[in-house]
Amino acid sequence: MCILVADDDPVVREVVRRYLERDGRTVLETGDGRAAHAALTRVGEPDQVELAVLDVMMPEPNGIELCRAIRAGDRPHIPIILLTALGDEDDRILGLEAGADDYVTKPFSPRELALRVASVLRRARGVPVGDQEPLCAGPVTVHPSAQVVLVGDMPMSLTPREFDLLVFLLRNPGRVFSRESLLEQVWGWDFGDLSTVTVHIKRLRAKLGAHHRIDTVWGRGYAWGRTEITAERLDAR
Structure with missing residues (x-):
């Protein structure tokens, strides 16, 4: 190699x-x-x-x-x-x-x-042992160990960074992460251009289309499925 x-x-x-x-x-x-x-x-x-x-x-x-x-x-x-x-x-x-x-x-x-x-x-x-269980969010299924993303039965092509970002968000549904936090936890950078995160979020949304659940929480950052989780909590009251 x-x-x-x-x-x-x-x-x-x-x-x-x-x-x-x-x-x-x-x-x-x-x-x-x-x-x-x-x-x-x-x-x-x-x-x-x-x-x-x-x-x-x-x-x-x-x-x-x-x-x-x-x-x-x-x-x-x-x-x-x-x-x-x-x-x-x-x-x-x-x-x-x-x-x-x-x-x-x-x-x-x-x-x-x-x-x-x-x-x-x-x-x-690769993915550390213990973090290899499939992740599911509606029709989106991610197999971390094989680095495969499926929407329904159709495979989706993601770059390594897009894949890492999707896995991280799916493992933390509803939690809001700032761009600084995503840069540190997904990219492993202590500092860097925050537009890197913005562009990858945009690309991931575009590829997942109607199946993405990446919410923008203004002034705070991004979260997967926060709108749906909030709606469920309101309905439960």
Whole structure:
């Protein structure tokens, strides 16, 4: 298994590779989006890439375009981290909406990127023993150990972060979590851009459609099924 690092700057690739190799990881380097896409789709090789680090500004397809292609292709679940020199919040949100699990803004600390890689992989690889019972909410069923989401009998494709967020909310129905709290408990970050949470909530709602029960509690945060639980309590009075 290896980490794909796609960036048109050979110095960036070399620095990232050295830091990832210090953590015992194997790195596959490419200098543009086309080569990166080929590495992910070549017969016999795609399953060897367990996470992709993509530069937003690399030659075509750029990181955001490639991210969209991956999410719409044969390996929609592969974790993706974007490297971006674009500091504007709208640009970061664009990357998250394309399906990225995380992003790191240039110039960046290589050690921070290595830690982000470790964090995303840790959450993508599995669920602790004892947390593997299926979770059900109406027609939505989640099998944490297999990382499978069903709506009725139909499987649903979620990114690793979307999956983590859904599992967390389903395990805590009715409880309100601020964006800061979700960033810490789902992403494992002590600090970060709160729009990351906002975009993932939006994407999760869109994918679940009419079956989502993610309520916005204004001024406080988000909760799964809070409106329904409150209604039940009122009816019981």
